[in-house]
Amino acid sequence: MVAAAYPDGMTAVWLDEIRSLVGDRWSTAPSDLDAHGQDESWHPLHPPDLVVFPETTEEVAAVVSRCHTEGIPVVAFGVGTSLEGGIAALRGGVSIDTSRLNRVLRLSIADLDCTVQAGVTRHQLNELINPQGLMFPVDPGANATLGGMASTGASGTTTVRYGAMRHNVLGLTVVMADGRIVRTGGRARKSSAGYDLTRLMVGSEGTLGIITELTLRLWPIPEAMAAATCTFPSIDAAVEVAIETIQLALPVARMELLDEPAIEAVNAFDEMDLPVAPTLFFEFHGIRGAVDACADEIRRMVGDAGGTFTWATETEERSRLWHARHRAYWAMLAARPGGKGWPTDVCVPISHLAEAIRDAKEDLEASGLYAPLVGHVGDGNFHLCYILDPDDPDEFARAQAHYDRMITRALAVGGTCTGEHGIGWGKREFLREEHPEGIDIMKAIKQALDPRGILNPGKVV
Numbered sequence: 001m002v003a004a005a006y007p008d009g010m011t012a013v014w015l016d017e018i019r020s021l022v023g024d025r026w027s028t029a030p031s032d033l034d035a036h037g038q039d040e041s042w043h044p045l046h047p048p049d050l051v052v053f054p055e056t057t058e059e060v061a062a063v064v065s066r067c068h069t070e071g072i073p074v075v076a077f078g079v080g081t082s083l084e085g086g087i088a089a090l091r092g093g094v095s096i097d098t099s100r101l102n103r104v105l106r107l108s109i110a111d112l113d114c115t116v117q118a119g120v121t122r123h124q125l126n127e128l129i130n131p132q133g134l135m136f137p138v139d140p141g142a143n144a145t146l147g148g149m150a151s152t153g154a155s156g157t158t159t160v161r162y163g164a165m166r167h168n169v170l171g172l173t174v175v176m177a178d179g180r181i182v183r184t185g186g187r188a189r190k191s192s193a194g195y196d197l198t199r200l201m202v203g204s205e206g207t208l209g210i211i212t213e214l215t216l217r218l219w220p221i222p223e224a225m226a227a228a229t230c231t232f233p234s235i236d237a238a239v240e241v242a243i244e245t246i247q248l249a250l251p252v253a254r255m256e257l258l259d260e261p262a263i264e265a266v267n268a269f270d271e272m273d274l275p276v277a278p279t280l281f282f283e284f285h286g287i288r289g290a291v292d293a294c295a296d297e298i299r300r301m302v303g304d305a306g307g308t309f310t311w312a313t314e315t316e317e318r319s320r321l322w323h324a325r326h327r328a329y330w331a332m333l334a335a336r337p338g339g340k341g342w343p344t345d346v347c348v349p350i351s352h353l354a355e356a357i358r359d360a361k362e363d364l365e366a367s368g369l370y371a372p373l374v375g376h377v378g379d380g381n382f383h384l385c386y387i388l389d390p391d392d393p394d395e396f397a398r399a400q401a402h403y404d405r406m407i408t409r410a411l412a413v414g415g416t417c418t419g420e421h422g423i424g425w426g427k428r429e430f431l432r433e434e435h436p437e438g439i440d441i442m443k444a445i446k447q448a449l450d451p452r453g454i455l456n457p458g459k460v461v
Contacts, residue, residue: 004371012059014070018052018094021062025053025100036095040329042342042388043085043426044298047349048075048095055100057173057181057212064210067094067454075456076206078119078148079142083343084424086152086205090458098147101212104128112218113170113187113436118147118211125216134218137162137253140420141326149212152422153203157325160246160252160378161285162219162418166202173213174201177450187215200445205422206456208449222285225253226295227312227321230302231277235259235361235373237305238278239354242377244301246350250294254283255378256325259361262332262372270324270332275308280377283318325374332372332385339387344403345373346410347381355385356413357382360406367402369395381419408433423460431460 006217027033028050032231037047042205049363054060067074073093080087091093098119106115106453109132116125117268123143125136140156142211148154150172155164171185185191185198201209232238235257244254258266258279266272282298284291286348307369312318324331333341348356364371364384375382407417417423417430432439447460 014046015030015050015240017062017066018050021066021403022052022059025055027051027053032106033095035376036075036097036181037089039080039082039084039087040341040343041083041087041424041426042340043424045208046090048073048089049092049094050075051095051097053100055095057101057175060096060101060158060179060210060212061175061179063094063096064177064454066176068452071080071452071454072456073454074210076147076151076210078116078151079121079143080143081142081144082148082152082424083421084418084426086422086459087455090425093454096210098145098212100345101147107132108187109134111187113215114218115213115215116146117151118214119145121145122149129218130221133221135221136168136216137219138165138168140145141329146214146216150202150214150359151204151206151212154419155379155381157254157256157322159376159381159420160255161251166199166222169202169214170203170217171215172198172211174209176209177452177455184210184367185215189217192311203422204441205424205460206272207446208455210455222253222287224264224284224286224288225315225318226284226291227254227318228282228284228295228298229274229310229312229321230280230282230298230307231275231307232279232302232307233277234247235278235357236354237307238280239357240406241298241301241307242280243304243353246297247380248297249288251284251290252282252294252298254281254284254322255376256281257373257375257377257382258328260372262328262374263371265331265335265372266324266328269334270320271328272324274322282319283322289363308360309395322331328372329376329385332387335372336370336387338389339370340390342386342388342399342403343420344384344386344406345381345418346407346415348379348410348413348415350357350380350423352406352413352415353377353380353382356410356415357411360384363402363405367398369399370400371399376419379419380415425458428460
């Protein structure tokens with residue numbers, strides 16, 4: 001416990017009540033408040049008034065119930081790796097840090113599932129289950145908490161093969177706005193039992209309830225894994241190979257696109273020597289014969305497109321490749337020292353992917369901005385990462401205008417303003433544009449489940 005002066009609106013009596021619920025696991029130290037008021041995004045700091053560190057669902061429920069009575073905002077916090085300002089305490093209140101909800105509660109090797117507390121990270125889970133021949137494949141890059149990944153509807157590099165969090169969460173334990181504990185879903189792989197409350201909570205960004213436990217689908221580790229780097233004469237050629245791969249239903253596990261500025265940044269940051277050209281990173285999973293056959297077909301397509309295909313079959317080589325890909329954001333930041341990163345996120349139908357990327361890059365050049373591109377192109381999802389001078393408001397304004405145009409073009413072809421980062425508070429207007437008839441229904445759900453508006457207020461709707 002670390003304490004400073006009592007926050008505005010919170011009396012000593014109220015603070016003592018919270019302390020009685022979580023013992024000495026709370027803080028009002030400015031450093032802790034600041035750490036819980038800003039994620040990895042460009043969004044400005046909005047610290048909470050109090051941070052608590054519960055260890056059980058019941059403790060979370062007790063804190064939320066007390067906050068509900070007083071009308072005090074509550075924001076759930078994992079490790080702070082979100083990218084749309086989702087953890088910012090826009091109206092102050094209490095941040096519920098899930099880092100001590102860090103136990104794997106159950107593991108069934110036979111059923112390929114497990115139940116974990118929300119603060120367990122994906123690396124922590126995989127370190128436990130990999131020796132058992134199992135893996136949890138959803139990979140957003142950062143070592144995020146599984147509760148946070150469910151809350152934002154996360155996906156990532158392996159979604160093309162294994163799906164996103166929505167496809168891998170079987171059930172949840174959720175603390176509702178009034179402190180009730182609700183369990184959704186179950187361990188069955190399918191169910192027609194009533195409304196799908198699990199999918200309602202996944203992607204709700206802590207605005208409808210606070211996830212404290214998750215039952216997750218697990219996957220067997222494939223017999224064979226191999227990776228390849230494929231370079232192309234143009235970004236269009238790379239994207240066309242990605243589209244053909246999906247249309248032919250080739251079973252790739254990862255298919256990541258990096259443009260020339262992204263490759264330059266990765267080479268400098270991780271001492272790689274990749275050719276500076278539009279590049280696809282592939283990973284293949286399966287039995288040995290299937291992996292070889294899939295790779296041979298892609299090698300043919302890459303050659304037809306004028307590209308080069310290079311194997312990375314050794315485990316160490318493959319790990320180094322993906323380690324560098326996962327660190328691409330920090331590599332981009334290092335390419336412009338002192339810059340502030342703003343990762344974007346749009347997703348389009350794959351038939352429009354080449355056009356969407358081409359238009360975005362042409363507009364980027366005309367705007368005079370530095371923003372390397374990476375993309376989970378098997379899903380039609382790509383990211384430009386603006387690296388901006390934090391002291392140049394004109395540069396920020398040009399980035400905002402460019403991003404607005406990129407989203408508008410994506411929506412025009414049936415795409416979405418966010419494939420995986422979520423809405424947070426930076427994309428609320430685009431959510432209204434994307435779902436003009438549905439936003440009132442979303443608001444009605446929010447009002448029904450959180451009538452006092454205490455759960456992560458100011459986000460999503």
